[in-house]
Amino acid sequence: MDGMVELEFSPNAQAIITLLKRERGRLTMLIGDTGCCGYSNIFITSLDPPAGYEFIGEKYGVKIYAQPSFIESEKILVEAIPSEGDDSFSAETSMGYRLVMRRQANRERP
Secondary structure, three states: OOOOEEEEEEEHHHHHHHHHHHHHOOOOOEOOOOOOOOOEEEEOOOOOOOOOEEEEEEEOOOOEOOOHOOOOOEEEEEEEOOOOOOOOOOOHHHHOOEEEEEEEOOOOOO
């Protein structure tokens, strides 16, 4: 994807998303520089994205939106890590996890 973010999901993150999708139906993933979700730039919700987010794709039946500063030529790995007592409203915290991202610079492809 030239000029767009490339997303990969760890097996654990994929499993969490699959369970949430089954439990809640419609899901939206927001990737941004918001401080509302503690230490993660990922927010999972069933609500529509707010202004300032652009649709970047869909994976595992979840529509993914990002703020423009995250839509660059880079690779993001989404991982699920255990989280106790998280005060975030992101959906996966109800299962004791947080989805977090690990940024990795894309290397030029031949």
